[in-house]
Amino acid sequence: MFGWEFPPHNSGGLGVACQGLVQALADENSEVIFVLPRKISVEDARAQFRFAEGVELKVCSIDTLLAPYLTAGDYRLKVASHDDLYAADIFGEVRRYARAASKIALEESFDIIHAHDWLSFCAGVAAKETSGKPLVLHMHLPAVDQALGGYADPRVFAVEKDAMQKADAIIAISNRMRDVLIEKYDVYPDKIHVVHNGVAPDETAHLSPLAIKRDPRTRVALYLGRLTGHKGPDIFLHAAKIVAARNPHARFIVAGSGEMLPRLIDQAVYYGIADRVFFTGFVRGDEKNRLYKTADVFVMPSIAEPFGLVALEAASAGTPVIVSKQSGASEVMRHALSVDFWDVEEMANKICSIFSHAPLRQAMAREAGKEVKISTWKKAAQKCLNIYNAYIKQPRHTTA
């Protein structure tokens, strides 16, 4: 499996998803060889898992500057401060990564290859070409979604499209994404399998809300995600402005880091709500969970969101959730409110209603909490295993 770094080293949902899936696969007694960019030590990665006796996770690492969600521009900035071990542009580096992957594929013994997101797709294809084993690509954020309806980086798009043609199967994390892959990438529909992300069990019971909730009249709306265009943090602030005008006890938390932060701070000041909006920066672990505990409502206003794992995490922590209809999470959450990302007034209406009515908060928290309990990584892993089994042509020990 070509994946990405886990919490606490992750920079977003992709790492969380890799961790959840690998752990669940191990729990299903599957042996996983996990290949990841060298940034954290192998021991550190292994330490993230509990293993049943006899189950093996082998971690291999490749020295690279690649990281999830990296764009060509980001890479150029990053490589400038390094020596010439790494390729000069991100596409060169992806090819270098693929050559290293092909070497690993020669040395290791395995039945199937599973690669997460485009930066590792070339590695997956190289491993397939070297080993002749079937390739499953797991699409988390296609370039066309990252581009927000604007122009997707054509070079990234080409890599994705080429890899999907060469792959045996493709996993999409929502029905919505499945449609995108068929429409924009011309992928043959039968090749695509939808596996919704899971969510780890709630581990927030021991945590207390932040001090801003000490006044029982205070109501808190939470945004948590990268501060980047397609996630819609600016939409959240726009709704916040409307809510703030109606509810003097409303407070807003914007959690996450990203290139939009300066703009968002300006926006809060411009709206006259700077004293009621709290920016936390990137959060993880207990800090993140305390935010869920503090919030009366979690809002995911994404313009495009293949899945949106944080919405499930929030529901799992007992926080009522509003998701945009443009998110994959809305497919699996019947007990969340959904709203079109552009309908800011409606978003504000829903936030106000949740703030005002305890029975609504309680019913949503209880029902959605029940619902996400069955959205487990175990279920996702079982679906992956079914897909593997359908494509593994011969049992492992008879291939020789």
Next chain:
Amino acid sequence: MLSVCIYLQVHQPYRVRKYRVFDIGESSDYFSADDESNLNNKRVLQKVAGKAYRPANAILLELLHRHPEFRASFSFSGVVLEQMEQYDQETLNSFRELVETGRVEILSETYHHSLAFFYDRAEFERQVTQHRALIERLFGVTPKIFRNTELAYTNELAHWAERAGYNGILAEGWDHVLGWRSPTFLYQPKGTSRIKALLKHYRLSDDIAFRFSNRDWHGWPLSADTFANWVHAHHGDGNTVNLFMDYETFGEHQWEDTGIFEFLRHLPQAILAHPETGFKTPSEVLNAYTAIGEFDVPHILTWADTERDLSAWTGNDMQRSAIEDVYALGAAVLKSGDEDLIEDWRKLQTSDHFYYMCTKWSSDGDVHAYFNPYETPYDAYISYRNALEDVRLRAERAGTHSKPYMARLVGGLSD
């Protein structure tokens, strides 16, 4: 002699439009969605009338003409009749034609299809009176049999109906209440002496209302002859087979292509094929038979879901808080004397509003989702809550306006 007694419920609520927090205090047109959604009451009424009411009425009229023995009964909510008067006079006239045959009885209920009996007895009585006046005005008849919203029944309700002068009352023929006894007889509600209870034969009723188009059901496809055989099997162990169901069964819940209209068209003929079998209206059943035992229902019994209770309407906190709060506003709303406000408040008592907020997603959940014009129960709650808040503000405003007036009046008198 075995009778078949048909009662058909006709009801459409005034659904609350997407009424947002910004609308509170700004506009009070809660029921006026004019979009393509299923919250557009005019659109829904016309759709259901075209798909179900009018074609089914045409068949019933034809049956009444062809079979002098044929009988049926209807219960209309006041709010559906009001909408027909407003949006679809033609359909209302086709119902009148049926009643004019003298062989179609109309039952009594609350004007607003509410659960007021369990929350505000005086308000409940006002709505029953309002309903009776409407039925007298539109159909020229006075109902003698009472049926409560969702068939919600208790001993206390039967007791009330007896004192109010009704001859009969309808209830669910639920096994847990009847035990080994059959719903095919009349029963004496506990604590009453004169009024009789007619009990729904839920198995045979649901064969038509719920299972008719279910291809996984052993009875599918159901012919009128087969169904008549099931009815005839009660010869010797009962007096009356009470088929109670929503009228929307014919054409709306069961679509035309399921064959439901053909089934209806052939049913009387098939029933009458067996000698000693006929049709009766509820009042005729009461005149023909006597009660064979006591019917004791201390807790609320309804015709809904597997629980046969009110949990589809008041099962979660949202529902309970909404229904309690609408009744809590009663005193202030009535005191305002503002008739539009009072009427809006009453339309917000219609049971459907609370049904839309139901979060039971079990085996019954699919049924709930099918009938829910809102995306989620939470959306239903939000629009309802906002509308209720506007009602509260209007009542409050009326209260503060009327005070100086009253003060002037009192001051004037004391001078």
